[in-house]
Amino acid sequence: MTKSTSQPAGTPEPQPIDGPSADGPEVGAPAGGRRAAPSRRAVLGWGGAGLALGAAATGGAVAVFGGDPDVVPAGSTGAAVPFHGEHQAGIATAVQDRLHFAAFDVTTKDRAELVALLKEWTLAARLMTAGLPVGEGGFGGLPEAPPDDTGEALGLKASRLTLTVGFGPGLFAKDRFGLEGRRPAALVDLELFPGDNLDAARSGGDLCVQACADDPQVAVHAIRQLARIGFGRIAMRWSQLGFGKTSSTTPDAQTPRNMMGFKDGTRNVSGTDREALEKFVWASASDGSDWMAGGSYLVARRIRMHIETWDRTSLREQEDIIGRDKGEGAPVGKSKERDEPFLKAMKPDAHVRLAHPDTNGGATILRRGYSFTDGTDGLGRLDAGLFFLAYQRDVRKGFVPIQRELARKDSLNEYIQHVGSAVFAVPPGVRDKDDWWGRTLFA
Numbered sequence: 001m002t003k004s005t006s007q008p009a010g011t012p013e014p015q016p017i018d019g020p021s022a023d024g025p026e027v028g029a030p031a032g033g034r035r036a037a038p039s040r041r042a043v044l045g046w047g048g049a050g051l052a053l054g055a056a057a058t059g060g061a062v063a064v065f066g067g068d069p070d071v072v073p074a075g076s077t078g079a080a081v082p083f084h085g086e087h088q089a090g091i092a093t094a095v096q097d098r099l100h101f102a103a104f105d106v107t108t109k110d111r112a113e114l115v116a117l118l119k120e121w122t123l124a125a126r127l128m129t130a131g132l133p134v135g136e137g138g139f140g141g142l143p144e145a146p147p148d149d150t151g152e153a154l155g156l157k158a159s160r161l162t163l164t165v166g167f168g169p170g171l172f173a174k175d176r177f178g179l180e181g182r183r184p185a186a187l188v189d190l191e192l193f194p195g196d197n198l199d200a201a202r203s204g205g206d207l208c209v210q211a212c213a214d215d216p217q218v219a220v221h222a223i224r225q226l227a228r229i230g231f232g233r234i235a236m237r238w239s240q241l242g243f244g245k246t247s248s249t250t251p252d253a254q255t256p257r258n259m260m261g262f263k264d265g266t267r268n269v270s271g272t273d274r275e276a277l278e279k280f281v282w283a284s285a286s287d288g289s290d291w292m293a294g295g296s297y298l299v300a301r302r303i304r305m306h307i308e309t310w311d312r313t314s315l316r317e318q319e320d321i322i323g324r325d326k327g328e329g330a331p332v333g334k335s336k337e338r339d340e341p342f343l344k345a346m347k348p349d350a351h352v353r354l355a356h357p358d359t360n361g362g363a364t365i366l367r368r369g370y371s372f373t374d375g376t377d378g379l380g381r382l383d384a385g386l387f388f389l390a391y392q393r394d395v396r397k398g399f400v401p402i403q404r405e406l407a408r409k410d411s412l413n414e415y416i417q418h419v420g421s422a423v424f425a426v427p428p429g430v431r432d433k434d435d436w437w438g439r440t441l442f443a
């Protein structure tokens with residue numbers, strides 16, 4: 001990062017969207033026909049759990065650039081994504097290669113201190129997303145005091161860093177910050193779905209920050225700076241590193257694969273589909289919360305995959321479970337990845353079939369999840385899976401109905417388990433240099 005005391009000018013921010021796949025978030029489709037092998041759970045004794053990964057992959061995700069004329073190319077490594085705009089970057093923005101997601105508890109009881117923190121965060125984010133150090137020139141200030149910036153990103157490019165902030169339900173609790181009457185109806189407390197095995201230490205949070213970049217060091221640096229700035233007012237509750245984006249916002253790009261080896265996010269809406277964004281992703285004042293107009297609602301789920309069990313499953317069974325073939329990614333009975341799926345040709349419990357909008361009354365979400373591996377679980381099994389991120393206009397009409405369907409019927413459930421969960425209201429974007437994250441809420 002270049003040493004500078006200047007502040008980047010506020011320019012409209014392009015925002016491509018990454019979203020769920022209309023025929024199911026996960027990749028791959030089963031090849032029709034009966035499963036060749038008995039359930040691995042029955043053979044190996046795995047307890048099935050967790051809702052389908054695919055909830056996220058559900059139908060109709062959207063991939064759109066929010067800023068009007070200029071689109072940020074998905075492969076522009078090193079470029080800076082404009083920070084200012086009607087919507088926060090990192091939602092409709094072309095999906096970057098790496099993720100560092102963090103959830104925080106607010107420890108201060110002073111509303112003024114919380115507002116001051118959000119203003120300081122906004123200033124720091126404006127600098128970091130432009131490839132600049134935090135503070136007055138990085139290592140400036142008194143030698144006896146800690147440096148303004150920790151320095152690990154100095155000399156690195158902006159790497160398309162985006163920082164996206166959200167507010168959890170706890171922020172609106174009575175007798176905390178006077179926000180109890182401002183909680184949007186769409187910010188619901190998620191129910192405990194069948195199969196959930198949620199770890200409280202990996203769930204919830206008053207605030208969240210999603211840092212996405214093409215360089216993992218840039219993303220980690222950004223979260224580190226915001227945590228440092230908030231010292232004494234917030235405490236990190238949990239965080240998650242991610243790699244290998246599991247969906248793309250540009251239909252002309254190669255569809256990425258998840259940890260199960262299937263293409264994921266085939267049917268995401270194009271990044272230029274503004275109509276879909278307005279309908280399914282961006283909140284409106286007409287929804288009942290004026291301060292959320294231009295924002296969105298985020299569901300984050302940590303989904304553990306039983307990798308070793310999956311790897312012992314026959315190809316035919318894997319494809320039947322997903323609803324697409326593993327090589328090309330074509331739906332059952334079709335030859336090409338992007339051929340329109342014929343849902344009735346799939347098994348009734350196929351993931352793609354259950355996650356499709358046609359199965360869920362048109363429910364559509366925008367996915368931008370990432371794969372993760374966090375070592376082993378102490379029993380020699382890889383702690384790996386999908387960190388599922390889904391944006392939508394209303395959680396009650398997006399994630400919830402999709403996950404209910406998947407939780408009850410999806411055959412993929414015996415190979416996955418949801419172990420972490422959180423929901424956040426993501427406010428609108430920062431319009432200019434005088435604006436800040438959450439201004440519309442606290443005004």
